[in-house]
Amino acid sequence: MPPPGTGLFVDPEFPACVSSLVGAGDSPLPPLCERITWRRPQEICAAPRLFPEDNRDALGAQGILGDCWFICACSALQKSPALLQHVFPAGQYTWEDQGYTGRFTCRFWRFGRWVDVTIDDRLPCLGHKLCFSHCQDHGAFWLPLLEKAYAKLHGSYEALWAGQVVDALVDLTGGLVERWSLELANESFKEEIICRMLDLKEHCAMSCSVHKREGSGDLGQFHAFTITDIQQGFTKDGQSLLLFRVHNPWGRSCWEGSWGQSGDNWALMDQVESSRFLTQIQDGEFWVEKAEFFREFHEVTLAFPVVKKLCIQSIWTGSLLSYTQQINGSWINGQNAGGSRNNVSFPENPKFWLRVRMQSEVYLTLMQRPRDKIGSSNNSSRTLQHGTSNHTTGTAIGLHIWKVKNRHFNLQKTILTTPVVGTSSHSYDRQLQLRCELSPGYHLLIPSTFLRDIEGDFLLRVLSSGPITLSEVSSNKPLEQESEDKMPGVWETLEFKGQWKKSNRNAGGSRNFPSYHLNPRFSFRVSTNTEVVKITLCQHNQENACHAIGFHVYLVLVDGSLPLFSQEPCASCVPHSHTLEVCKICHLAPGQYVVVPSTYLPDQECKFSIFISTKTERKPIKSEETLGQILKEVSVISLMK
Structure with missing residues (x-):
């Protein structure tokens, strides 16, 4: 073993200086920095080792840093040898080994992936004693090394001054x-x-x-x-x-x-x-x-217990949660930051499909990305050294889940019903968690912030005892709105599929031809609170072989008859155009209508789709969601003498 300080690894990203001890300077730590020295374990005790022989002697003591929440969470590694070996990878050279270099690597689960953090083993001391965490066995150094790696991940030791046990447990276990x-x-x-x-x-x-x-x-x-x-x-x-x-x-x-x-x-x-x-x-x-x-x-x-191959086990049923899916998302101001169910803009939030293949025990977690972006793909020294303190409060987040019969459903009606499961209070926690038993089929997941127009990144994660599929609901492009349309509302879209075929005698052509009445017809209703209707006709054809297409909209008379030739259309999309898609936005009085799509010439064959989007004033959601309390676990004890 080399003498202390001779040819040993020195971490340039987390140096043995004040910048690694304090960041924002908003704790009692800064006045102590001048007294703190950095020593390697062989300078602190005669026979350092990584772990004690007796597991009970691995219990952590806190020192002068207010990170009781992290030290308590470290007990998770003592409960699972597989997890301990993953967080503190085996095979690293320690002080009694010939290949010892003073370098150690730890792993933490951050925002959906495991992140390696490498440090040197120079540890903060007052005199010749560790001033931060230490084990019951003062010759064991796994805990102060893990604490140093966690401090590096956050930017400084001071960043660990306050926090929650639940956050540290997630970082150490990658679980629930x-x-x-x-x-x-x-x-x-x-x-x-x-x-x-x-x-x-x-x-x-x-x-x-x-x-x-x-x-x-x-x-x-x-x-x-x-x-x-x-x-x-x-x-x-x-x-x-x-x-x-x-x-x-x-x-x-x-x-x-x-x-x-x-x-x-x-x-x-x-x-x-x-x-x-x-x-x-x-x-x-x-x-x-x-x-x-x-x-x-x-x-x-x-x-939750972490068993072999880092599989998570349910504490309620004992089932292995063998199926895991996760997806990243964002709330963006002006696009999809709809806020809580207290807001009429709630349906604008990001939406996700969860397909459950069999009756399953399911856990859903929603994690907001730390504002310092720790754990991002750019794991540079700048990212690590300029992390934000754990005093930083995130936004209040919530999550709701609805069961739907299929992927074609009425969004407005769905969100007015009671969710299968959801948060009763939006929480400032970094991660919230829901548990439910879900039957086979499709489920709609909507994560939200409490206030609308609040931006942020999030990770949606689902763990299940049975097979699942998680995917994002494709968001339609923003529908065109006329300048006088200022009232917030919701677009509801009907889709019809059809085909013009000569053999079906329904390729009637435009109103210039007597066969026009043979064209397909599609019925829709305009309600009393409908503001505007958008009708889109798409032909399924090669772009270089487009037919000239258009459509007319007719009001159905009270007796249900439809005299096409004795009535002028209420709205028309003409002249017919050689394009894949034509569209018309119009205001229609309440009533029953029929849209008749056509090609300009008769007997032209093609498949097509019609989308009828109606914008209505959004009904208020009967919800009085509240905000949770902000809690940080922190404590400080008297200085070491």
Whole structure:
């Protein structure tokens, strides 16, 4: 092994200087920078290693950086050897290896793909001690190296000052994460939460958070903890107890409740039983009884198990979510940023087809792209070093899903019905998640922002137990509008297919010929709130062999008769033109109409399509969607002495 600093890798993209420590300078970290030095692990301890022998000694402690949310999420890697080997690839040379170079690579899942981040192993210290995260075993360095790579991904250590466990879990697992509000849970759901946690404690990373000062106040505010175990115990008189073992990233106990290390309630157990619990806790851990747990903590965050080949397993059914589809999209002001269902412009949002092939358990996630574009294809030092702090708040996003009979449907009528599943409140979260059981067929997915005209990029991802297909609904080109047409509305289009054939005696030609009445006819209705009608006739022919085409529109009389020759057309698209498509925009009074397409000359054969688009005033959607709360988990402890 080379002496420290001799011929070892030095990362030019994330140097050992102040720019890697702080970015915007909006945290308590900047005043400490002058005291921070950078040291390699062999300069910190005599025998550094990547992982401890005992997995329990890999528990993380926080240091002076407010990234409790990230440290809690790292417990997911301890639950899945396959995931740990993917995030921290095996085969890297460490300090005891002959090929050690001081270079390490970690992987993070960012906006739909895994991103490699390479760093050197120079770590921030105060004196000769790590000043940020460290393991329970001070000779193990996987956690501070992973933290450094995550800081590089975000642009600086300061960017990790505040965040959410759910975001870090997604970045580390590439999977699904659920959050359960303990404040809003009724007794039935609390029991369901307990059952889920007991079943999954060996396989899932579990975290609990405090959002405000309530109860004892010992646990701090906006602080995240790791749930390391759940066990059943018994009092001397045989009463059953359920105790949660909780780890504080501060690395010291902060709980002085009745089941704290010196709490009174241990006397309720016999000495053997109480000793069994107390001997299990390490620095920073404490036991909390079930009633205290629901009283003191406000939220539980749980990552879905990641099994072999990084397949995600449902926490509700145990099914493998083997089928995954994802697609990128954008909200663009003036085009498709329609806002929430509170807005009449909601149908303008991007729309997607989800085809489900068989009855399936389906999870849908909508992720908004971080504003710093981290994880983009241009993984340059500029991108990495100028990332935005996690204090940056995204926009509020939502997602709704409707079942439709087929891909030809009435959009306005569909969105006025109740969705199969949807967000009850638009959320500022980076990623929202929905779970549902979907039957075979087509489903319409509409992601939205809360306010209209808000721009942003997003990733729509679907994971399913059965085969699925995800695709974007093709957006029609903007329909021509006359200058006086200023009222917001919705275009609804009918499509008719037809054919002029001599053998069918329906190729009647134009009104110049007595056979005109033989031409095909297509009926449509104009309602009382219709503003404008656009009729388009397309011939399916080679461009160099076009017939001259046109059409006339007639009002159907009250008795249903259609005397074509005694009535002038209400609208016409003439003269006939040698072109693939002709179009006419017109205002028509309410009533029943017929459009008659024709070629100029009789007996000319061709297939054609007619599109009749009516623009109506959009009906208001009965929806009162709300905004969610912005939460960031952050904590800071006293400086190391």
